[in-house]
Amino acid sequence: MKTSIKVLATALTASLAVTAFAACGGNKNYAENNESFFIATSGPLTGDYAKYGLGVKNSAELAVEEINKVAKDELGFTFTFSMADDKASPDEVNSKYYNFYEKGMQVSLGTVTTGACLEWKALATNDSLFCITPSATGDKVYSDSDIMYQMCFSDNNQGTAAAKYVKDSVSTTKKVGVFYQSDDEYSAGIYSTFTAEMGSGSGYEMATATFTKDSKTDFASQANTLKDCEFVFLPIYYSDAATFMLAANKIDNKITQYYGCDGLDGIDSYEGFDISTIPQEISYLTHFNSSAESGKAKEFIDKYVAKYGTDTLNQFGASAYDCIYAIYTALKNAKAEGKDVKVNMSASEACEIFKAQFSKMTVTDYVTGSTIKWNADGTVNKPADRVVVKAASK
Secondary structure, three states: OOOOOOHHHHHHHHHHHHHHOHHHHOOOOOOOOOOOEEEEEEEOOOOOOHHHHHHHHHHHHHHHHHHOOOHHHHHOOOEEEEEEEOOOOHHHHHHHHHHHHOOOOOEEEEEOOHHHHHHHHHHHHHHOOOEEEOOOOOHHHHOOOOOEEEOOOOHHHHHHHHHHHHHHHOOOOOOEEEEEEOOOHHHHHHHHHHHHHHOOOOOOOEEEEEEOHHHOOOOHHHHHHOOOOOEEEEOOOHHHHHHHHHHHHOOOOOOOEEEEOHHHOOHHHOOOOOHHHOOOEEEEEEOOOOOOOOHHHHHHHHHHHHHHOOOOOOHHHHHHHHHHHHHHHHHHHHHHOOOOOOOOOOHHHHHHHHHHHHOOOEEEEEOOEEEEEEOOOOOEEOOOEEEEEEOOOO
């Protein structure tokens, strides 16, 4: 998932940050006095996307709590996790990053949203800080970098998977609609890949409706544009998707199915939105089934709900839980190979260990995948699934 970003402004901000804090990328080891291995990240803990950030924070803390019961015996040290509120804004990242870095951050979950993560990436690259993000899906997050990895599916993968689902499951006799945010990298990126994969000769009649951050309304006009579509693809966030569905409810329409990507996770618990009033089927692409009744996912759900309740249970949190365990596993593997794994090693020293391990590591029986490994570009390789949030009732 991600938020929109003005590339030129971000590049300028990152450039200024690198200049102002060039010393941070030097030889000083800010972790030299660490008594525990320090993992940090930032994300929206307040505002519209707080559900995502809180899910990541809670899940990462849960994983650290579990790992610390055995980490001292296995590694010789424990872990500390900390997260700052960046409000899903790139402008908030710089101060959060350097606060953590100068306190001894040795590895990071990047950030929760893509716009912020691109800013974090520029700073982390300068300091050789390894990052594995649970939820920043943007293709620019991992491109041209050897320190940025993803536990989530990239936008390119989501758009491709969505097009495959349509071709495999939706009849060409049905009109396909797409509703997306044209000035948001997450939404526009998935839309671009989706339409490219669908192709002009796919045989589907398609219609498109758009909006921008500054033109959000009740989406009545967009719902009217797509009212004759039977299948509507929504590569947007749950709050905007809910508004669109309510608008479509107010007019006669032929829509029978809504389908989205990871941004739709949480729509069934969105405050003020009664999903039972929506007659269409609602489903989305995911790597985590929050209704799982067995396996590692079920174990995670039970532990999470017992500690935090259900309001912030989502795939981004599940992914963060897996990120922490992957970091732990990488360090264990490195130690088993005879590498010097120390609690007070610098971020750059740790980065070399993580790059070596993630380039060859395969983990099994995780919450978001039975078998997970990483491609050479840092993207994750694991199974994808579709979760039906609500069955059709019309």
